[in-house]
Amino acid sequence: MGFMTNLSMETNGSLTDGKKVTVVFVLGGPGSGKGTQCANIVKNYGFSHLSAGDLLRAEIQSGSANGTMIQNMIKEGKIVPYEVTINLLQQAMQQSENDKFLIDGFPRNEENRAAFEAITHIVPEFVLFFDCSEEEMERRLLGRNQGRVDDNIETIRKRFKVFLDSTLPVIEHYDSLGKVKKIDAGKPIDEVFDVVKSAFSPKYEKVAA
Numbered sequence: 001m002g003f004m005t006n007l008s009m010e011t012n013g014s015l016t017d018g019k020k021v022t023v024v025f026v027l028g029g030p031g032s033g034k035g036t037q038c039a040n041i042v043k044n045y046g047f048s049h050l051s052a053g054d055l056l057r058a059e060i061q062s063g064s065a066n067g068t069m070i071q072n073m074i075k076e077g078k079i080v081p082y083e084v085t086i087n088l089l090q091q092a093m094q095q096s097e098n099d100k101f102l103i104d105g106f107p108r109n110e111e112n113r114a115a116f117e118a119i120t121h122i123v124p125e126f127v128l129f130f131d132c133s134e135e136e137m138e139r140r141l142l143g144r145n146q147g148r149v150d151d152n153i154e155t156i157r158k159r160f161k162v163f164l165d166s167t168l169p170v171i172e173h174y175d176s177l178g179k180v181k182k183i184d185a186g187k188p189i190d191e192v193f194d195v196v197k198s199a200f201s202p203k204y205e206k207v208a209a
């Protein structure tokens, strides 16, 4: 059993075979502004943005065999089996020329977290936690207008529950390790970014060309 697990780790090409990476997990409830702030971070710091949700939506679009399953899970606000999401993240990191990644919307539950650790041996440098009230997140999601199947009030309620039940424990785990940088995400985008910047060491700043 242990042997088989190790074997499949090798064939899945964990990043331990050579490529050393720096990872920051970006967590927070749906609509807390993870994607928005990641775009800002990428402009100022030498990180690439990997959104687990975007990778899953691209997988649906690609016509993958898993597409229907993923689409159904997203529509219900449920968390897709970790094998699928971790494979997509690993592929994206391996294919990238960068070695620094913002992983947005992952790990979303304890299974995501434990499996990612076991398979990749990657330990996050720190975890950004965007803290925002449900009332504000709901307002933002209903105004997002990206045609997402899960931005309707029924699915939003389910996603809030999944966040509280499954994702908060992951944040608490990293908090107990002293790795969480909690940010008040209820303010305007620029004000949130001013605080986000204080989380990133100057060593990651992009040098002006």
Ligand SMILES: Nc1ncnc2c1ncn2[C@@H]1O[C@H](COP(=O)(O)OP(=O)(O)O)[C@@H](O)[C@H]1O
Pocket: 028, 029, 030, 031, 032, 033, 034, 035, 036, 037, 140, 141, 143, 144, 145, 185, 186, 187, 188, 189, 190, 192
């Ligand atoms: N600080 C903010 N104040 C107001 N609206 C915001 C803020 N941050 C993001 N938004 C908007 O809220 C919606 C959700 O933001 P997004 O970055 O997609 O959040 P997440 O990835 O956490 O779901 C988007 O329409 C975005 O433009």
Ligand SMILES: Nc1ccn([C@@H]2O[C@H](COP(=O)(O)OP(=O)(O)O)[C@@H](O)[C@H]2O)c(=O)n1
Pocket: 029, 030, 031, 034, 035, 051, 052, 053, 054, 056, 073, 074, 075, 077, 078, 079, 080, 081, 085, 104, 105, 106, 107, 108, 112, 150, 159
């Ligand atoms: N680690 C993850 C991330 C997203 N997802 C799925 O993708 C959906 C959308 O995730 P997202 O990160 O794009 O959503 P937001 O928090 O950005 O609104 C989630 O509700 C899950 O159904 C998942 O299953 N596992």
Ligand SMILES: [Mg+2]
Pocket: 034, 035, 051, 053, 105
């Ligand atoms: Mg997002």
